[in-house]
Amino acid sequence: MRQSMKKTIRFDQxxxxxxxxxxxxxxxxxNSGKVVLVRDLYGVFRIAFETQPEQEILEQLQAELSIEGGSYFPRTSRHFFFKDDLIAPEAIFDCLDAWTPPDGPDNFQVLDRHLTGREWLFPATKNTGITPPRAVFFGIKGGVGRTTALAMLAWHLSKLGKNVLVVDLDLESPGLGPSLLPSMKTSGDSRIAQGWPEFGVVDWFVEDAIDQADDDLIEDMLGSSKLASNGEIRIVPACGGLVDQDYLSKLSRVYMDLPKLGKDTEVFGDRLARMLDQLEEKTKPDVVLLDCRAGLHDISSAALTRLGAVNYLFAVDTxxxxxxYRHLFLHWRHQIERLDGIRQRLRMIGALTPANEIPSEYAKRFADHAHRVFLEIYDKPSGDSEEFNFSPNDERAxxxxxLISSHQAYLRFAPLEEAVQLDESRAREAFGGFFEMAVSDLFPEEEA
Incomplete structure (x- = not known):
């Protein structure tokens, strides 16, 4: 009879x-010292001890972990490290990435090394000054009208007399610049597309790496949109209007952490916050709108969790x-102490609501499905008046x-060419509820 083979232990197991x-x-x-379970880029485990246990205990622990961890805790590797032997112990014992498992003791943390998307669990950045209200537009999937909604909100806020700064952070698929600036046309030997700033977001990151992100660069990153009316709309495109440029070569250098002499490494999210500080200092806007790349990406992790922004999560009910979203929320749950600051700033946007749906019924069905996912980051009911928990149909949740309606007039979004898209009645029909909510979020003092 064929002997059964032992099943391979995979990553999650x-x-x-x-x-x-x-x-x-x-x-x-x-053991009273701190213990950190480190999972490296290959998924292999090591354990760092602040206080070194006895050798016999380590040998027993090694034997059991080799069985339970399989190839992710191989017997042939050195898996235990001690604080006194490390050149920079703070990189492990005081690392921002580390999190405490809900059922673990207080002296235990997990440090998961990520090649990308590290900053989903980082704390908010420390801004150099008081920032204007910020809003991040994000969708787990693309093609849900996120950029269109941002552009229309910028137009609406401008009509209300607000000076708006718009930044395109969808670097891999730039779309906000073409929506708010003229078509990229050149004439003769023109070096820069007409109506466009010379540089964009990617240029700032490339120049910053060699300490050249100066005031002149900031000035040359700013364009002005003709959608503006009573207030300005300044836009920083992902890709500037320079005709002869190698955008992909610059893009490949954006997501770098920078070593700082005598200081901790400056991670991407801190650099992004510093860029925004410079732009806000230059333009003095009333509000900043950030178009974020769809999906679970490095720039999304920094924008959603680290900038202190209201986060508009775009979704269709699928x-x-x-x-x-469940994958994201399960990951956020690792950092209970930081989760509250994130979840307080989330707003779900029901995008592309079908025209044949009754809005109230669609919203309740959508809310029921969304609630099942949000339970991952809501508190468990305990009767505590401070708990963060909502029923499925709680409209405050x-x-x-x-809802934003799927309107025929906005299927091909080109507001500088299609005047009908800026018709007040059509805009309110599609975006009215969103406009009202956003104004309340961003300027609560004006609602009082």
Whole structure:
């Protein structure tokens, strides 16, 4: 009879089993020093100890973890490190990436090394001064009208007399510049497209890496949109209007962390915040609107969690959408102490609401599906008046959608060419509820 083979231990299983072993061991010992379980870029585990346990205990722990972790905790590797042996122990024991498992002891943390998307669990940046209200436009999937809604909100706020700064952070698929600036036309030997600034967001990151992100660069990144009326609309496109440029070569250098002499490495999110500080200092806007790349990407992690912005989460009511948001929320749940600051700033936008739907019925159905996902980041009901928890149809809840209608007039968005798209009645028909909510979010003192 054929003997059954032992099943291979895969990535997620290895983590669960190794975590259980370490927590069980910590709860059974008197180890008072900090212990950090580190998972490297390959998924292989190592453990850093502030206080070194006895050798016999380490050998027992190694044997059990090698069984439970499989190839992610191989017997042939050195898996234990001690604070006194490390050149820079603060990089492990005081790392911003580290998080405490809900059922783990206070002296235990997990440090998951990521090649991309590290900043989903980082704290908010420390801005150099008081910032204007900021709003991030994000969608787990593209093609849901996110950029259109941002452009229309900029137009609406300008009509209200607000000076608006718009920044295109969708660097891999720039779209905001073409929506708010003239078509990229050149004449003769023109070096820069007419009506466009010379440089864009990618240029700032490239120049900043060699300390050349100066005031002159900031000035040359700013364009003015003709959608403006009573207030200015200044726009920083992802890609500037320079005709002869190698955009992809610049894009490949954007997401770098920068080493700083005598200081901690400056991670991408801190650099992004510094760019915004410079732009805000230059333009003095009343509000900043940030168009963020769709999907679980580095720039999304920094924009959603680190800029202190109101976060508009765009969604259509599909299983693919909710699966994507669930992955994000499960990851956020790792950092309970930072989660509250994030979830307070989330707003769900029901995008492209079908014209044949009754809005109130669609909103309730959407809210029911969204609520099942948001339960991952809501508190469990306990009777505490301070708990962050909502029923499915609570219209005050972050999961309850503000609807934007799917309107025929906005299917091909080109407001500088299609005057009908700036018709007040059509705009209110499609975006009215969103306009009202956004004004209330961004200028609450004017609602009082």
């Amino acid at each position: 290895a983590f669960r089993q190794v975590l259980q072993v370490v927590i069980r061991w910590l709860n059974a010992t008197a 299983d693919q959408t909710w699966d994507g 972050p999961h309850y959608p503000t």
